[in-house]
Amino acid sequence: MELAEASDRLLVAAERLYYTRGIAAVGIDDVRAEAGVSMRRLYQLYPSKEHLVAAYLDARDVRWRGRVAAHVDAAGDDPGERLLAVFDWLGLWFAEDDFRGCAFINAFGEIGGDSPLILAAVRRHKDLFRDYLVDLARAFPTDAPEVLAAGITLLAEGAMTVAAIGTDPDAAAHAKATAHVLLDAARR
Amino acid sequence: MELAEASDRLLVAAERLYYTRGIAAVGIDDVRAEAGVSMRRLYQLYPSKEHLVAAYLDARDVRWRGRVAAHVDAAGDDPGERLLAVFDWLGLWFAEDDFRGCAFINAFGEIGGDSPLILAAVRRHKDLFRDYLVDLARAFPTDAPEVLAAGITLLAEGAMTVAAIGTDPDAAAHAKATAHVLLDAARR
DNA sequence: GGCAACGGAGAACGATCGTTCTCCGATGTG
DNA sequence: CACATCGGAGAACGATCGTTCTCCGTTGCC
CATH class of the missing domain: 1.10.357.10 (Tetracycline Repressor, domain 2)
Structure with a gap:
């Protein structure tokens, strides 16, 4: 998966999860799973939560x-x-x-x-x-x-x-x- | 320490800590320590955070x-x-x-x-x-x-x-x- | 004095979570 | 084919924290 697509999918998932459930209540892994992106990619794009x-x-x-x-x-x-x-x-x-x-x-x-x-x-x-x-x-x-x-x-x-x-x-x-x-x- | 005094001290500590640092950022033990109350008493008065x-x-x-x-x-x-x-x-x-x-x-x-x-x-x-x-x-x-x-x-x-x-x-x-x-x- | 109940101090437990690491297969190149 | 690079999957690690448990000294009552 390309960087740009991974970034898009992460932001879409992040918006849905963080907004509806709150930032603290949503783990990095929840966003990662919903976006279908690997941990490696995520931390490559965003070095921290x-x-x-x-x-x-x-x-x-x-x-x-x-x-x-x-x-x-x-x-x-x-x-x-x-x-x-x-x-x-x-x-x-x-x-x-x-x-x-x-x-x-x-x-x-x-x-x-x-x-x-x-x-x-x-x-x-x-x-x-x-x-x-x-x-x-x-x-x-x-x-x-x-x-x-x-x-x-x-x-x-x-x-x-x-x-x-x-x-x-x-x-x-x-x-x-x-x-x-x-x-x-x-x-x- | 009596229940009433413990309750007062807990609420004073809770207000100071929760308000200035946020609820999630302050642990039960922080409030307990600032109030000078034991865990036992705290959970006796308030059965959960x-x-x-x-x-x-x-x-x-x-x-x-x-x-x-x-x-x-x-x-x-x-x-x-x-x-x-x-x-x-x-x-x-x-x-x-x-x-x-x-x-x-x-x-x-x-x-x-x-x-x-x-x-x-x-x-x-x-x-x-x-x-x-x-x-x-x-x-x-x-x-x-x-x-x-x-x-x-x-x-x-x-x-x-x-x-x-x-x-x-x-x-x-x-x-x-x-x-x-x-x-x-x-x-x- | 003997004993039972209480409560303080704080360790222990179990769960969660951010972050990193390991393993391994896929892919492209000489 | 041999080899190096990349990245996916997910385990591992370390820290935090809410909650419970253990140990032990004190106190009040008979």
Whole structure:
């Protein structure tokens, strides 16, 4: 098996297992077995579990933000509608069968600051998501798009948290309604 | 040593160690050693690590909500000021040296749904916090206090998340400013 | 004093897991 | 064919950890 294919299969297996069962609960051998890759290959590609987890997070970051952006783009050109579409997508995500919260918040909870590699991957993802929301807010007619984006970011992160824990089944709808209030207040 | 004293010492040690280093990273023996309690006593009081962790979370829930409520009470009688005081307290908390995010969100990330006992403790805490915010919102002159409280809850949870991960050093201030917008929009 | 129950200290056990090593067959080259 | 290289399969190793067990001194009761 070639390196590239082994890497792909490992990342697919890692995403499925680590996300649904947690990072600590999934052994290197579980990922290896599901990917159908030998130990040798795995350690050749990722010299430690930490590296494999960081690679999984980076791959998930790209896919996740891609899905958000696709849904936002499908919502059209109106900047307000585009910002609100983020919450519609969150609602669809929360309703998925295998939804288990934000993989990055969960990873942070599991690893905390113990692994610089993983912490960096988590920060990178959250920064990129926030940057994306700032971009969306800059298209909105307001005098302080950064302030608006900060509020939208907090609502989105809060919705992910309460949806994961299961406290509020309508977290996405509540976040969207609140975001609507923010947009109305910010509109120039 | 009496049972009650052993239990107290265990919970104090558990809170310090589990919160600062994470649940999986701290062994039963670490807690036992810091508390100065024998293995026998520990397993007599808490028949498994799961039970000890759940007890730690319940104890922390009481202390944490007590601290929030004390700060809110110190803010006076005005319902708007009291709601905003929640975010002031979050800011103080985020700035503490040993701040490592919300213990309950972290615990959820570590354990996920694998432990019914721990999941229940996490949900209980988040429900009680939300109930508290609903109470504060009911004192505010608005036609839909539940909707207001939902928005405030999402902002608070989001602030905890981004403050923990370290994406936004001013998370509490941003959340407070956003909450202010919500209050103005909701005021009857 | 004799004895039974208790509990402290910490070793022992068993399981899990990250990482490395060994064995061996396949493959390509002279 | 002879040989060297590679990589797959999976055993082995070493560490960690939750839980239980053993040993032994103390205490309270008759």
